[in-house]
Amino acid sequence: MGLDEFDRIKKYFRPLASIERGSLNLLDDAAVLPVDDASKIVISTDALVEGIHFFGEEEVDLIAQKSLRTNLSDMAAMGATPWVYTLSLSLGPVIKGTLDQWLTSFVKGLKKDQDKYDVGLVGGDTVTGSGPTMISITILGRADPRGVITRNGASVYDDIYVSGTIGDSAAGLKIIKEPVNYLADSDQLYLKCRYYLPNPRVKLGQALVGIASAAMDISDGLIQDLGHLCSASSLGAIVNWPMLPLSKGVEQLLHKKTIPTSLIVNGGDDYELLFTAPKRLRTKVEAIAKASDVVVTRIGHMINGSGVSLLDKTDRLINSIGTGFKHD
Amino acid sequence: MGLDEFDRIKKYFRPLASIERGSLNLLDDAAVLPVDDASKIVISTDALVEGIHFFGEEEVDLIAQKSLRTNLSDMAAMGATPWVYTLSLSLGPVIKGTLDQWLTSFVKGLKKDQDKYDVGLVGGDTVTGSGPTMISITILGRADPRGVITRNGASVYDDIYVSGTIGDSAAGLKIIKEPVNYLADSDQLYLKCRYYLPNPRVKLGQALVGIASAAMDISDGLIQDLGHLCSASSLGAIVNWPMLPLSKGVEQLLHKKTIPTSLIVNGGDDYELLFTAPKRLRTKVEAIAKASDVVVTRIGHMINGSGVSLLDKTDRLINSIGTGFKHD
Numbered sequence: 001m002g003l004d005e006f007d008r009i010k011k012y013f014r015p016l017a018s019i020e021r022g023s024l025n026l027l028d029d030a031a032v033l034p035v036d037d038a039s040k041i042v043i044s045t046d047a048l049v050e051g052i053h054f055f056g057e058e059e060v061d062l063i064a065q066k067s068l069r070t071n072l073s074d075m076a077a078m079g080a081t082p083w084v085y086t087l088s089l090s091l092g093p094v095i096k097g098t099l100d101q102w103l104t105s106f107v108k109g110l111k112k113d114q115d116k117y118d119v120g121l122v123g124g125d126t127v128t129g130s131g132p133t134m135i136s137i138t139i140l141g142r143a144d145p146r147g148v149i150t151r152n153g154a155s156v157y158d159d160i161y162v163s164g165t166i167g168d169s170a171a172g173l174k175i176i177k178e179p180v181n182y183l184a185d186s187d188q189l190y191l192k193c194r195y196y197l198p199n200p201r202v203k204l205g206q207a208l209v210g211i212a213s214a215a216m217d218i219s220d221g222l223i224q225d226l227g228h229l230c231s232a233s234s235l236g237a238i239v240n241w242p243m244l245p246l247s248k249g250v251e252q253l254l255h256k257k258t259i260p261t262s263l264i265v266n267g268g269d270d271y272e273l274l275f276t277a278p279k280r281l282r283t284k285v286e287a288i289a290k291a292s293d294v295v296v297t298r299i300g301h302m303i304n305g306s307g308v309s310l311l312d313k314t315d316r317l318i319n320s321i322g323t324g325f326k327h328d
Numbered sequence: 329m330g331l332d333e334f335d336r337i338k339k340y341f342r343p344l345a346s347i348e349r350g351s352l353n354l355l356d357d358a359a360v361l362p363v364d365d366a367s368k369i370v371i372s373t374d375a376l377v378e379g380i381h382f383f384g385e386e387e388v389d390l391i392a393q394k395s396l397r398t399n400l401s402d403m404a405a406m407g408a409t410p411w412v413y414t415l416s417l418s419l420g421p422v423i424k425g426t427l428d429q430w431l432t433s434f435v436k437g438l439k440k441d442q443d444k445y446d447v448g449l450v451g452g453d454t455v456t457g458s459g460p461t462m463i464s465i466t467i468l469g470r471a472d473p474r475g476v477i478t479r480n481g482a483s484v485y486d487d488i489y490v491s492g493t494i495g496d497s498a499a500g501l502k503i504i505k506e507p508v509n510y511l512a513d514s515d516q517l518y519l520k521c522r523y524y525l526p527n528p529r530v531k532l533g534q535a536l537v538g539i540a541s542a543a544m545d546i547s548d549g550l551i552q553d554l555g556h557l558c559s560a561s562s563l564g565a566i567v568n569w570p571m572l573p574l575s576k577g578v579e580q581l582l583h584k585k586t587i588p589t590s591l592i593v594n595g596g597d598d599y600e601l602l603f604t605a606p607k608r609l610r611t612k613v614e615a616i617a618k619a620s621d622v623v624v625t626r627i628g629h630m631i632n633g634s635g636v637s638l639l640d641k642t643d644r645l646i647n648s649i650g651t652g653f654k655h656d
């Protein structure tokens with residue numbers, strides 16, 4: 001069909017979007033609904049489909065948690081406080097065990113993360129059919145009274161940061177599909193867990209309100225997502241490859257050439273925060289990272305222009321970068 | 329598996345529901361979220377799945393409209409004012425025409441009803457896969473400052489009312505599947521349209537706030553849904569068959585025994601309002617119906633006890649009533 005999700009949204013759905021009711025033109029991680037003078041609600045929807053986002057052989061509680069966490073990551077990106085969610089569950093045939101076991105495990109996973117992230121179920125719809133199983137969650141968060149962090153606020157020369165390490169999830173998926181024997185078990189487990197279970201940076205996002213000039217979560221690869229932040233902010237970005245935070249496992253996989261460099265910056269499912277902040281706030285960003293107990297790494301800066309340029313250690317442009325991972 | 333949707337929700341999902349954040353224990357048409365002292369938001373989710381709720385051969389704009397309208401009907405049932413919605417669309421292979429034509433028509437349908445019901449798109453997620461196509465909408469409405477109408481407020485001897493006519497949609501589906509030759513084209517078209525395109529009673533619902541003691545929309549058949557209202561209100565109900573409002577087409581189909589009586593009260597997809605109100609407010613209810621331009625019919629009354637009793641014209645109990653339509 002030729003159109004990817006971004007084109008599809010732009011062509012078909014953007015004309016339906018209500019700007020005055022906070023859609024942000026469907027260009028941000030979430031919409032910001034002006035309820036009244038005192039309150040804004042942040043809302044986002046994310047679906048996981050069997051065969052595309054999961055394969056039915058994972059632990060079911062992890063599938064449930066991932067469904068909720070991809071949505072929580074959108075709240076993190078806006079600096080919002082997760083509040084409630086609705087669940088739309090279309091159940092196909094169960095691959096392992098009984099439907100009762102599946103649902104019991106699914107609910108267990110949701111319960112665990114409801115408690116961890118203080119978010120409550122308030123509605124839903126369940127259907128059983130021929131499959132594939134589809135899990136669609138709509139999450140609502142409360143906007144910080146000081147505001148939300150959108151993608152379009154970056155200024156030229158702002159620093160660019162990411163939380164955690166990147167490429168872990170794509171590397172994890174790679175070794176799930178094609179096991180390697182040279183990586184320590186603990187490193188393998190770490191990378192696989194990073195794929196199965198994102199770690200939404202909710203507290204970090206909240207703490208960055210008023211500090212970060214722009215933010216989003218990385219779900220389709222650093223380069224592609226930073227490209228969206230750039231275009232929303234009408235700027236370009238320089239990213240320095242040597243500054244990118246990589247896990248031990250990913251470094252080994254790169255060293256052995258099991259994964260290409262491009263996977264790090266184009267692989268999907270990082271669910272780390274990507275944000276910009278003025279240079280003068282560097283010590284504040286460091287303090288916030290420390291207080292949030294999340295490693296935050298400065299990886300480049302915003303420039304006049306457009307698009308993302310990835311530079312190697314001699315500041316030469318690395319050209320071998322694709323256009324990012326497309327989940328569809 | 330043995331469990332229907334109601335059992336599934338009760339067993340697995342009710343324990344997850346956040347009462348203090350307005351879930352109403354997942355027992356009502358929508359949740360009522362307490363945003364702040366000034367505002368409450370009403371939220372509901374409804375999904376349509378190809379092969380279950382539609383068959384892929386309908387006009388695509390009608391599928392889009394039905395998706396939105398089943399959600400709008402939940403807002404009507406609460407007396408809330410529709411505000412915004414998010415769309416989660418998992419697209420399977422298109423049966424007729426191209427994907428571009430499908431999406432163009434789908435968006436056209438949404439646009440038409442966005443304008444008609446003054447509701448705006450604020451977010452979504454689209455995925456293409458192997459199908460079946462699934463459309464999940466989460467709708468948010470603004471609660472009337474005077475409150476919302478829930479299912480649990482009926483009092484003994486309250487009148488029971490329905491809007492419009494009932495059984496049309498089930499009859500429409502029946503003649504879509506098994507055409508009849510004795511019904512006038514206009515009556516056939518009317519019944520089919522009633523199946524394809526519900527008419528959510530949004531204005532009526534809003535006008536009933538402060539008047540109706542309990543309300544819900546009829547989606548799974550009058551008897552089953554009234555049963556839910558009864559159990560929420562800890563009462564029983566008497567419904568008088570001769571008082572049920574039937575369309576001309578349905579009367580003919582009944583007369584020719586093309587459809588059984590039970591289809592009228594157990595058939596799904598009516599999307600009419602079912603509500604109760606104190607006897608002393610009869611003239612007010614009549615005036616509201618007139619002002620809302622919707623026929624409203626008194627069909628029975630609430631009693632001490634439990635369950636729904638359907639009486640014939642001699643006030644004898646009609647026993648031939650099943651347990652309602654289960655969409656799953």
